[in-house]
Amino acid sequence: MGPSPLRRAEAGAGRESIGAALNLISIIIIGGLHVETAMVAAVAASESLAMLPLDQSAAVLTVGGERSFRRRLLELGFVPGTAVIVRNVAPMGDPIEIQVRGSRVSIRRAEASQIQVRR
Template sequence: MKSLRDIPVGSSATVAKIHGEGALKKRIMDMGITKGTTILVRKVAPLGDPVEVTVRGYELSLRKQDADILEMAD
């Protein structure tokens, strides 16, 4: 499984699946991240948390925990 954290800075990938359940999954989907959405990784903090991405034309910062549940396709 390739998660969002495995995507290099400056690259983009498409969400293949959102793992997890409950409030965490709902919060991710409320941010506009759904299956088939393309995400561009803009920056990653030195310790890996947070990850700054561009989704549907806006910038978003995600925690490691949020980035780990997003399975990405190339």
């Protein structure tokens, strides 16, 4: 007994649906890639304060980290939108001195890396 027309149709539909699924997957993947590249672009625009070159001005985007830590940095003037400049790096690379709102504070790299900035 050969396959019934119905079955063949089913198989065809199956093949079609596989194709559709593949299409969908590829769309998702490509779309995902698009989203990812978009994110990569966003990351490229923002960088951590710890990575900012000397004497280069940048604006604070976000301040991360645990609450009391974050609040203290905000209170020192690291409010989003504020201009910051790395003024000095200690001889062994840590800590770094940052100019913020007309005053200078030294913080460790680990802490500076919680602050995202955009040039």
